[in-house]
Amino acid sequence: SQWGEENLQALSIQEGEDVTMNCSYKTYTTVVQWYRQKSGKGPALIILIRSNEREKRSGRLRATLDTSSQSSSLSITGTLATDTAVYFCATALQGGRALIFGTGTTVSVSP
């Protein structure tokens, strides 16, 4: 498998709290993508980080990438009930275009 363990398989938090989820990958990659999947919908890209960026921000989202430890994290600050979803990290095998997805972290945010 391309992916190692994803920490925090499922967690429940209150609106306004911050949350961080992590994943580690096994093979070389230059780009990690994070997708969010809401119930009954397909996954949608929320943030993409390249190996030369180390950190990327988009609104309330912050992604990090540590190529030395082959790990990536996604943080959401000031969560909203609408952030309730499953979050996946994904990357392509070297030379390929098909994405391999991690197992996902289920985040439930209560109002």
Next chain:
Amino acid sequence: DAGVTQTPRHEVAEKGQTIILKCEPVSGHNDLFWYRQTKIQGLELLSYFRSKSLMEDGGAFKDRFKAEMLNSSFSTLKIQPTEPKDSAVYLCASSFGDTGQLYFGEGSKLTVL
């Protein structure tokens, strides 16, 4: 712009039947992917097409699963014969350019009895 369209959204089949799932990618996208999603296995790649040519197929799915791109704007996934273990959500995605970002449809939920 229209996103990725998948039909049907729900399908119920008896064991041994043949089912065909359909996908229309985002207009202008030249990469098309089929994934299977289950709670246990997560998202698994079934097939990847680039400009209608099959580039990758998930080795474990070869015998009863066949994906085709009939033209640049239409793809099908045939499962023949179906088995109860095929019950899952089948997701189609398309992409364009070098970012590698995938645009997913809402999926077809298959239940095999």
